[in-house]
Amino acid sequence: MTRQSKQIVVLGAGKVGRLVTAFLAHSGDYRVTAVDKDADAARAAAAGLPDTRSAACDLTDQAAVEKVIAGHDYVLSCAPFHCNVGIARAAKKVGLHYMDLTEDVAVTKAVAELARDSDKAFIPQCGLAPGFITIVAHHLAQTFDALDTVKMRVGALPLFPHNRLNYNLTWSTEGLVNEYRHPCEAVVGGELVALPPLEDLEDITIDGLPYEAFNTSGGLGSMAETYAGRVRNLDYKSIRYPGHRDLLKILMDDLRLKDDPGLMCRLFEHALPYTAQDVVLIVVTVTGTREGRFTQESYVNKVLHGDVAGAHWGAIQITTAAGLCAVLDLHAQGKLPQKGFVKQEEVSYLDFVGNRFGRSYARPEDGRAEVGRLVEAVRA
Numbered sequence: 277m278t279r280q281s282k283q284i285v286v287l288g289a290g291k292v293g294r295l296v297t298a299f300l301a302h303s304g305d306y307r308v309t310a311v312d313k314d315a316d317a318a319r320a321a322a323a324g325l326p327d328t329r330s331a332a333c334d335l336t337d338q339a340a341v342e343k344v345i346a347g348h349d350y351v352l353s354c355a356p357f358h359c360n361v362g363i364a365r366a367a368k369k370v371g372l373h374y375m376d377l378t379e380d381v382a383v384t385k386a387v388a389e390l391a392r393d394s395d396k397a398f399i400p401q402c403g404l405a406p407g408f409i410t411i412v413a414h415h416l417a418q419t420f421d422a423l424d425t426v427k428m429r430v431g432a433l434p435l436f437p438h439n440r441l442n443y444n445l446t447w448s449t450e451g452l453v454n455e456y457r458h459p460c461e462a463v464v465g466g467e468l469v470a471l472p473p474l475e476d477l478e479d480i481t482i483d484g485l486p487y488e489a490f491n492t493s494g495g496l497g498s499m500a501e502t503y504a505g506r507v508r509n510l511d512y513k514s515i516r517y518p519g520h521r522d523l524l525k526i527l528m529d530d531l532r533l534k535d536d537p538g539l540m541c542r543l544f545e546h547a548l549p550y551t552a553q554d555v556v557l558i559v560v561t562v563t564g565t566r567e568g569r570f571t572q573e574s575y576v577n578k579v580l581h582g583d584v585a586g587a588h589w590g591a592i593q594i595t596t597a598a599g600l601c602a603v604l605d606l607h608a609q610g611k612l613p614q615k616g617f618v619k620q621e622e623v624s625y626l627d628f629v630g631n632r633f634g635r636s637y638a639r640p641e642d643g644r645a646e647v648g649r650l651v652e653a654v655r656a
Contacts (some may be wrong), residue, residue, distance in 0.1 A: 278566045282608055285309045287335055287363060289321035291447060291590070292377065292403075293354035295597035298428055298585040300307070300604075301325035301634060303354040311335075311344055322335040329647040336495045341366040348372055350608075352600060356450050360400070361386045368394055373607065377403040377600060379455055379494030391617035399618040404556065404648075405430040405512070406497030407620055408628070408637060411561045412575050413499060415625035419573065420564035423507040426571060428496065429480065429489050429559040431515025432592040434551050435581075441524075442517035446592045449541045455514070456524060457534045458493035461500040463510035467499055471511070476523055482576065489513035489516065490521045498619045507564075515557050552590035554581050558622035558637075584636075605631055 282305070286297050289312035298321075300306040306388040306488040308328045310321040312531055315332035322330040335355045341363055344349045351367045353360050353376035360376050364387045366373035373396045384400050391398035409428050417423055435446035442567060445452075460471035477490045495512035501508050528534040531541070556579040563572045581591045589597075603623060606612050611627055629642045 278564055281307070282350065283307050283309075284366050284604070285311060285345045285348040285607075286321075286352045286354060287311050287333075287341070287345075287359075288312070288354035288356075289317040289330075290354065291593050292596045294537045294599075295589055295593050296352060296354055296600055297321045297328065298325060298587070298626065299597055299601045301328045302585050303601075303632070309344075309348065315602055326427065336362060337527050338362040338366050342370050346370050350604060352374065353377065353605065354600075356448065357383050357454060357560060358450075364398065364400075365388050367398075368396070373397045373399075375399045375600060375604060375607075377400050377401070377596060380405060381458065381461060381494055384498070388617045395615045397607060397613060397615055397618050399603060399607065399612070399620075400618055401497045402600040404432070404558075404592070404599055405495040406499075407553070407599040408595065409512070409558060409560065410497040410499050410620035411623045411625050411628055412558070413562070414502075414593055414621040416502070416560060416562040416573055416575060417507070417564075420562065420571070421564050421568075423503070423562070423564040424509070425479060425563045426499075426503065426507055426510040426568075427559075427561045428499070428510075428512045429515050430495060430512075430556070431487065431489075431557040433515070433517065433555055435553045435555055437517065437609075439548065441521075441548065442520050443548060445544060446551060446554045446555070446590050447596070449544050450537075453537045453540045453544070455492040455494050456528060457537060457546075458495045459477055460491040460512065461496050462491075462512070463500050463507055466484050467510055468504040472552055474521055474525055476513070479518075480515060480559070481560065482578075487515050487557070488518050488521055489515045494636075498621065502619065515559070528646075552581050552588060552593070554591045555579070556591040556595050577637060579637060594636050598633045602628055602631040602634035605633060646655065 281291040284306045289592040297310045310318050310330045318330035322328040350373045353363045357380040358379045360383050387400045480487045492514040533540040560575040579591045
């Protein structure tokens with residue numbers, strides 16, 4: 277990739293925004309402005325990084341956001357999901373390409389509407405789930421002549437939990453509680469439906485270890501809408517250690533905390549410690565017909581916490597930041613549509629895992645990416 281003069285503004289200097297800023301600054305190809313409502317947090321995110329500065333801004337104030345993002349080429353929102361509609365409106369008004377990490381269905385629909393007549397690209401859901409999980413599922417689905425079932429499962433889990441929930445905070449608490457509360461899009465019997473969260477509990481085994489998975493909101497991205505009528509069943513579930521779901525239902529349903537997400541967030545942040553010693557589990561299984569035979573193919577990956585850009589980061593930070601930065605890179609290289617609403621299904625899996633940021637997801641078998649590109653070229 278040749279050196280670019282792209283100006284990037286990263287909104288939100290929290291767990292993921294800090295790593296996005298570090299990734300882009302160390303790449304040598306972007307000039308970055310780190311922005312947060314907390315000026316100290318923004319300065320800390322930019323400290324010691326080349327071609328990086330900081331600014332403070334109330335991310336819920338659209339006029340203030342317009343002012344701070346002016347003069348840039350891209351706005352990357354790592355802010356809480358409820359800030360993103362205002363940020364997207366600001367990006368459209370100022371004339372910037374927009375990307376975010378939201379898992380919220382309503383926010384994504386609002387962003388898609390803003391993108392309808394824009395000459396800039398609006399690319400929401402660029403993280404792990406939604407984001408990379410969608411890219412993988414679409415990639416596998418395309419290899420079948422006819423689809424039957426697509427199952428998408430993701431877990432961001434502590435390696436050493438020491439509480440009855442078997443859970444630690446590793447990412448946005450607001451985002452976590454949001455996905456436990458809202459209806460979950462799915463395809464059932466070929467029809468687009470909404471399923472209740474925390475239901476359809478299933479057992480799942482990965483490398484001989486037991487886990488559970490259950491419905492959560494937002495992880496599908498736009499896949500359900502894209503594949504309705506093309507697949508019999510398609511769904512997304514979060515992976516947790518066994519027993520987590522039942523305790524959640526006590527909190528969310530019996531104690532009615534689903535009606536008070538603010539209190540739920542405060543309870544989690546009071547009682548569940550943050551950890552950067554985590555693992556991200558990714559499982560996609562697709563069944564269907566290939567060359568006349570009923571066939572199953574699965575993608576399984578584990579990403580561990582580790583050192584990146586001179587500091588230690590959690591696995592959920594690494595995977596989420598890598599997803600956003602890889603999509604930015606691919607768009608800047610002209611490998612994605614340059615205007616309008618861009619779905620994660622439009623991101624090539626082979627381009628993604630071959631990208632310098634996307635390699636954070638690399639498995640040994642992904643070394644075949646170049647061979648895959650040659651096969652695609654021959655087919656074309």
